[in-house]
Amino acid sequence: MPTESQLPVSTKSATKFEPGTAPAQRRMTARRRLIAATRKLRELGSIASAVASTSHPYMAHIVPMRRCNLACTYCNEFDDVSNPVDIDEMKRRIDHLGRLGTSVITISGGEPLLHPELDDVIRQIRKTGAIAGMITNGYLLMPERIARLNAAGLDHMQISIDNVMPDDVSKKSLKVLDAKLRMLAEHADFHVNINSVVGGGIPNPDDALTVSKRALALGFSSTIGIIHDGSGQLKPLGDRERAVYK
DSSP, rough: OOOOEEOOSSSSOOOOOOOOOOOOOOOOHHHHHHHHHHHHHHHHHHHHHHHHHHOOOOOEEEEOOBBOOOOOOOOOBBBBOOOOOOOHHHHHHHHHHHHTTTTTEEEESSSSGGGGTTTHHHHHHTTTTTTEEEEEEEEOOOOOHHHHHHTTTOOOOEEHHHHHHSSSSOOHHHHHHHHHHHHHHOOOOOOOEEEEEEEETTOOOOOOOHHHHHHHHHTOEEEEEOOOOOSSSEEEEEEEHHHHHH
C-alpha cells in the first residue's frame, strides 16, 4: 500500500458520479453506537497514554502479506509471488509490539485480505490492548467477510480509491468499488475511512472530490492523500491538484 499524507477534504465535487443505487446513509444502530463509543474511549485512552509518556511507540504497521491482487503502476510495495507470513511469526511480532506498549497496530500490504489467517492476526492485536486498523483495496470484501472482520474485532478500515473510472494507472476506482462501499455501509461495525488521492499519475484530480462526496454520503469519513509515483517519489502538484488538495 502506498504511503500517503492525508488531510480532510471539501465535499464539493466537480465530477458527476451516478452510483448503481442511491446513496444510503450508514445506519447507526444502538449496537453500532455502543461499539463506536467504546472504540472512541479506547482511542482517547491511547492519546492520554501517549501524552503521559513517550517511552512507548504509538503506532506500528505490520505486513502479513506482501502479495497483492492488483498492480497499480505507482505502487512499489507489493509483489505477486510472496507467501503469507506464518501466523505464529505474526503473533510473535504482535506480542512484541504489545510488550512495547504500542497503542495502534495497522495491517497493510500487499493486500492483507489475501492472508488466510487474517482474522487471527486481528484478534492477536486486540489481545494486546492495541487498536486494530487495516488498509485494503477492498476488492475481496463481501458481506460474510465483513462479518468475520466484525467478529475478529477490527476497529478501523481504510480503502484508498484512486479514480472514478478504472484506467491504466489504477483499477481502484469508484465504479468498481461502489458496491463494496454499500456492503460496508450495511454490514461493517468498524469505522471506515475512504482516502482519495492526487498526484502519482492520477489524470483527473477532480475525481478525488467525487470519491469524497460519495464516501460522506454513505456515512464514512474521508481524507485526501498525495500519492507517490512508481519510483516512490512525490512529484510537484499542478494548479488543479493543489486546489483539490486544499
